[in-house]
Amino acid sequence: MKLERSTYVKIALIVLLCLGVCGFFGGCRGIVPWGGSLLAPGGLMGCVGWNAMGEIAGYAGDAVGEMAGYAGDAASEVADATLHSGVRGGVASTSEGGHFEIDASEVNAIDLNWLAGSGSVRVVPDSETDGKIVVNETMHGGPQPVMVCSTNDGVLSVNYMEGDGGLSGCSLGTWGSKDVEVLIPESAASLERFVLEAASGEYGIDGADAMLCEKMELDVASGSVSVSQMSVTDLELSLTSGNVAYEGSVAKTLHIDQASGEFHFGPCLSAPETISGSLASGHIVLELPANTALTAQVDKTSGNFTNDFADSAGDPSHSCELSFDIISGNLEVLSAE
Structure with missing residues (x-):
């Protein structure tokens, strides 16, 4: 394997x-x-x-x-x-946080890289942001770095600090915490890509039943991520620890690379065309519609694999191919009532 x-x-x-x-x-x-x-x-x-x-x-x-x-x-x-008042990297900052906005027509992808605290990403009516993508940063206690927002070839990058922070940011525990809010107008909800890289903290992504992006990438080291009312073509999850819950639809491919932690997918209106991935440890639950025609190939060293569709032919027009490598942990494929 x-x-x-x-x-x-x-x-x-x-x-x-x-x-x-x-x-x-x-x-x-x-x-x-x-x-x-x-x-x-x-x-x-x-x-x-x-x-x-x-x-x-x-x-x-x-x-x-x-x-x-x-x-x-x-x-x-x-x-x-280090935080200072004024404008840095396009971000207007004060001792309470920072603010950045850009015309949505200039953005076709968003990369959000956050180290700690909490985050909120919401699709909102155009009138709420005047057709702009808005990023708000709120600081809590102690001297902290200013977030950095930049665009390159249509990609809006929102970083916890200059230099992206990286793993080094986790050791700087004398800082307080920072929260981030990203507001995306409905007219700009069909992005090519949305990426969340989270070291820790709690994050919520609300798609408001819109097609937020073609491809969503979630790279989670720890903490908690909740995705609701979401519709994407492809979803790629990399989970080291913590927990991720995704409620919504994935049209084509769902790929999971999980070292530990918990991932819950569904319920959804229709299953992805393909689900693939690897599980070293932890727990994965996939809730698929009862009419799904599932074919499964699982290579397992240890752990458990539960498949509610093992004895069901399902509807051929709603087919899904599942392929997984498991070292340990639990993979459950459940039929949603």
Whole structure:
């Protein structure tokens, strides 16, 4: 079984965290290739499999290197991104937060990258924003960096701080928290792409039953994301931990790359044409219409797979192909009443 590189990177980070905790409390004297090693067959890591662990080790080295690079840049980023009154990167800022707006006709995609706090993305009537896409930032306690908004070739990028923050932002715990609100007028709701990259916090995305975008990408490290009244062509989810709930329709492809946490999809009016992905751990629930003609291929090392459609032919005009690789965890495909 071959999972995606991103899945192994996420597993590697979780492994490194566990080993660090173990080392803090007990020294982890067993982490040697002999004498009760955690990596020995049957040990704590042996359940994943030697081939998987070999790839994890390689990817972990790359991940740690990237994290070190992010951390090295953190000090200079903070020095440049400290809050001040005025206009910075197109954002009008005060001690209470920032404000940015742009004519919706200039934007065909939105990338939202937020480290902590909470976020709200809503499709609203044009009259509420005068036909503009509006981004509001609200700050709570302590000195904090100013968000940065920029456009390039029609892509609106909204970043927690200058330099995108990256993983280094998670270590700067002396800051307070920041919330972000993105308002998208109905006339601009047919975007090519909408991306949310969230390190932690709580996020709500309300599509108001509009076709928000062709493709939605959710890259969630932790926290909680709730998507409601949504309609997209393709949905791609990368989940390290936390929980994600999606209620709405996906017309063609749903792809899930999950290291841990929980993902709930549905109920929906019609199933996607294809559902694919990988599950290292955690829980996935897919609620599909009862008339779905589902064909499933699941490669499972451990864990559980539940399929309510195993003995049902369904309606051939509502076909869905499911293909999944599971190391552990639970995958449930349920028939919505």
